[in-house]
Amino acid sequence: MGIISRIRKLFSALFGRKEYPLYETCAFCGERAYLPFHCEFCNQYYCDMHRLPFDHNCKNIDEWKRRPASPPPKS
Numbered sequence: 001m002g003i004i005s006r007i008r009k010l011f012s013a014l015f016g017r018k019e020y021p022l023y024e025t026c027a028f029c030g031e032r033a034y035l036p037f038h039c040e041f042c043n044q045y046y047c048d049m050h051r052l053p054f055d056h057n058c059k060n061i062d063e064w065k066r067r068p069a070s071p072p073p074k075s
Helices: 003-015 061-066
Strands: 023-025 032-034
16 A cells, blocks of 8 residues: 555545545446446445436435425525
8 A cells, every 4th residue: 555545544534535436337237437426325336327316226215305405506
């Protein structure tokens, strides 16, 4: 493990920032995705076509439906 990786790991542990992978395989279709989307409801990675919970048949889609809508932007 290089010094850069150790420094990144230390800072992510200190500041609670999670590092996301640059490449990952879509859990729905198996396509290798660059900058994959992470579903916070089922904790898996998806390509851009399956990024939304209803696009990948998320097992926690009810939780996604119950979340409050985001407030309108302030003018």
